Amino acid sequence: MKHPTRHRPLIAGLLAILAFAGCQSLPDLKPFADSTAQIAASVRGSGECTLTDIQDLKKRYHDDAKNATASNRDQLEENAVTATKQANSFETEWNANIKMMNATATYADSIAQIAAAGKDGADSAKQVGQSLKKLLDSVGTVVPGADAIVTLGSTVYGQIVQQMAGKSLEKALGEAQPAIDDVARVLGANLASLAKINHALTLELVTTTEDATRAGFNVGNERKVVRLAFAAHDQLRNEIATAIDNNNGDSAKREEALKPLVARSEQLEEIIASSRAKLVPIDTAVATAEEKGRNQAYLLSAAQTAVREWAAYHRELLTALQQKHAPSVAQLNAAATDVREFLNLIRKKS
């Protein structure tokens, strides 16, 4: 058996060469993994919101059909059937997008594994060395200086595997870049389509809230009444001011002139109060629906930006590896933060 100390100058020399050659510095892949997870969550979350909205709309059409006239009833039921088919179709299509993003999340994890294996090379070699020692012990073979051999071997292997990991990562990133760009294109387009769907659904959910069959009264007319009553009230204020000016010196005449005006004013205030009271639950429901629609629109817009930044960052990772510099992560982090905040807002409100 060759004495292990004879190999020490060789190993030291190899280490020096590797250090001089400049070790492959492996990039931090956590931002990429985090943003992938955020985008995947936004795809899931926005899909759930939209499916709920389509199903809600279907139910409203079905319920409104019960209170509708004969001619309208059939049309509303047909609308409910259409909405049902659309809900089913949407669920199928969007689940495929969720699966695609889950696969990209697994990919993000797999490149992180390569980087981690590169960084942990020395530890991996040490574990192998220790396993080998156990095997030798089990057959009653003792290698003098085994601990020193394992330590030196691990250090050398650690340097080598970091280089190997860098090369593997470069190859993996390069091979995946076209697919990453395709995800950005396809998902970006699907998110834009989803935004149009959500916008249309919001318009209709607001309108169904205001429908007479659902509200129990003509909401449009009631709002008109409030508008007209306010306009009449403003007009009346001018008349009251004129009556006061015209009868400045004579309090009795002033009182007489003001009496009918004040009575009309009180009537108008009663009408406004009564109409407003009827409108409050409708207005609250409308405001809630509009806020939900706005938040979904913000989330989808943020997700579209995030997916573009995500693809650009993946390309930046490859360039960073090739040119041995750290990738710039600020824009990706900002985009991922926006997505996370809008998703949390929607979850909080639902």
Add this chain to the structure above:
Amino acid sequence: MSAKTFSAFAAALHQILDDARTAIQDKTDIDSVYSDLKEFIVDSDDTIDGVAELDVVARQAMRDLVLDVVGSNLADIASRSADVAGLEKKFSTQSATNSSIAAGLRLEKVKAVIDASTQTVASLKALSDTLPTATDADAVKIATQIKGVIDGITKLNTAIQTRI
């Protein structure tokens, strides 16, 4: 809206419906025409004979617009479904390859083979110890074979040592 007769309201609605058809055909933004239909319903005079029915037509047109937007955008999403499925498969395959590379870098297989060999030696030794040392010819044959395996492993490890 200053229209006061049924004909005037009908004509106004007819124009809005034409705009709605154009919006659907051209796939343009429906907001403006949807809002026009809503305004028609609010401003129309239901006391005039037939105008309430015009309101029903206008309201149905609003539903048609929305369901059409949902339907056509769903169709757009569906048109990209082959791409979506293909990308899922691509990333699944790439991930498996990458995980395998990572496992290789971590020397997982090497360690697994060595650990399995250690277990084999321990099992063989335990088996060997249970075999009788008497004249049973088969038992002696097995014990000899086991010893041969252990010696083989020892030789292999010696060969590995000389390379470290």
